Amino acid sequence: QVQLVESGGGLVPAGGSLRLSCAASGGTFSNYRMGWFRQAPGKEREFVALISRSGTLTYYADSVKGRFTISRDNAKNTMYLQMRSLKQEDTAVYYCAARRIGGTSVQRSEYDSWGQGTQVTVSS
DSSP states (O other), rough: EEEEEEEEEEEEETOOEEEEEEEEEOOOOOEEEEEEEETTTTOOEEEEEESSSOOOOOOTTTTTTTTEEEEEEEETTEEEEESOOOOOOEEEEEEEEEEOOOSEEEEGGGGOOEEEEEEEEEEO
16 A cells, blocks of 8 residues: 655645645555545545546546646656645645546545645635
8 A cells, every 4th residue: 555645735825825745655656546635624525636647637626626736746756736826715634545446536435545634724
């Protein structure tokens, strides 16, 4: 199983930007489909974005489309989430996830490995 560690979260004013990173170890990173999910207080963990093994396919939740960009650097074993035009409703703990078998997926139950999460707080 690959191990995942997120970083880059923090406090940012509305309209600002942040870039999250997800560093992978213990596996062949390029073999994994990857995704970002988030969980706000009192809410279910929800899909944010996904990326294929090569990085050529990406897909976003409607709530972040046009504002967030997912990418990966397989040589660095790292995935990124560039977040722009942040809104207060983007406040959540952001998790990266990896899926070894099967195609890309928006279902959190289909991911095998998870990071510990990084807090993103957007202030008014």
